[in-house]
Every structure is written in C-alpha cells, then in structure tokens.
Amino acid sequence: EPEVTQTPSHQVTQMGQEVILRCVPISNHLYFYWYRQILGQKVEFLVSFYNNEISEKSEIFDDQFSVERPDGSNFTLKIRSTKLEDSAMYFCASSERRSTDTQYFGPGTRLTVL
Amino acid sequence: AQSVTQPDIHITVSEGASLELRCNYSYGATPYLFWYVQSPGQGLQLLLKYFSGDTLVQGIKGFEAEFKRSQSSFNLRKPSVHWSDAAEYFCAVRSYNNNDMRFGAGTRLTVKP
Numbered sequence: 252e253p254e255v256t257q258t259p260s261h262q263v264t265q266m267g268q269e270v271i272l273r274c275v276p277i278s279n280h281l282y283f284y285w286y287r288q289i290l291g292q293k294v295e296f297l298v299s300f301y302n303n304e305i306s307e308k309s310e311i312f313d314d315q316f317s318v319e320r321p322d323g324s325n326f327t328l329k330i331r332s333t334k335l336e337d338s339a340m341y342f343c344a345s346s347e348r349r350s351t352d353t354q355y356f357g358p359g360t361r362l363t364v365l
Numbered sequence: 366a367q368s369v370t371q372p373d374i375h376i377t378v379s380e381g382a383s384l385e386l387r388c389n390y391s392y393g394a395t396p397y398l399f400w401y402v403q404s405p406g407q408g409l410q411l412l413l414k415y416f417s418g419d420t421l422v423q424g425i426k427g428f429e430a431e432f433k434r435s436q437s438s439f440n441l442r443k444p445s446v447h448w449s450d451a452a453e454y455f456c457a458v459r460s461y462n463n464n465d466m467r468f469g470a471g472t473r474l475t476v477k478p
Contacts, residue, residue: 284466
C-alpha cells in the first residue's frame, strides 16, 4: 500500500540554524500539507500546497517557514532560523484531490532545537 | 471558527471491554469529520471519516463512529478492545472548502490485560 514517507525521523539542530524536512507524498496525490505537534499539544495545521504554490496557511506559518516541491517526488519544509519553540513533531500529509479526499499522514520528523 | 473537543485526556479499559471515545465539534455547517490513531513513534493513521450520508460509519480495525448533528458529536466506538488498540486517538474536523484540518487534543487509550 502506498504511503507517505518522511526523512529524517529525528533532526537535532542548534537555535538559529536552518533545517529542511523532507517528505515524499503518495505518487498520484496532488495536494500536500505540513502539520506540527508540539509535545503534549494538539496537531496543528501549517500549510497546504497545490500546483506549486501555497493554497492555505495558518498563522503559525510565518516568514521563517517555506515549502517547496523541488522535483516530481519530494515536498520540503524549510525553517530558516530555528527557535527553541520550533521543537516539535512535523507531519507531512498528502491527498489525491482537495474536496472530499482523505489526507494521509507520514510518520513524522521529530525536530529538536537546542 | 471550527474546533474540536475531546473531553477525555486518558481512558483505561480492560481488554475485551467496549470503548467509546468522545468528540465534540464546533462548526457552522456540516463538517467533514475524521478519527485518526497514533501509536507511539508512528504517524497518524486514518480510522474512519464522515462526509455525508449514513451517520454511522465503519472504519478499520473494528471501529465505528456515529455523527449526531443535534449533539455536535462524532464519538468513536469499538465493541471489544484489543491490547493492540492502546494508542492516542485524535478526532479532527475540516470544512468542505478548505484543507485546514483542526485536531482535538487527543485521548490516550490504555488497555489493561
């Protein structure tokens, strides 16, 4: 069964450094998403992406975040200058169509900012 | 704004007992409703979803959920819990015209032998 994959599974970085989290969505899916889950808190929507542009973003997704689909398979989340409060589990998801289709989630990348 | 409340942070049931996890949502129109399960160290796996039609939906692993518009609820049920069901369960809601999925805080399920 096709699945969303994410790398790395755990990333440790120093505050102020840039990180790139990578995702490979399910191959025939057209919509891609990033969510985050701070330890002990809710899963929160960050951004959705379609046709090489952001379709929606939350108030969390500020200028330090960016997303990109650099090739036909990868979908990345970049955090330009990490802060301590960026430490969280980051989930990538994809869906086939926008309206009624389910979002399928990857296993997540745990980001630890020291 | 749409939101989801899961009133129970932690539930413990005995193996073989029935289970009901509560979910209440706040949304003006008919929402799209989901239940996801997260095992330790794993991603979110979809258990079931409701978009329209029959208000009792069947999911994987023997789970079902019932949409009750009058109560703004979408409770998850399983008649007989297995030890492997121990996990965190998340209810989520989104509207038909955007992709911003709102999650509840989650309910952690512990299964006693």
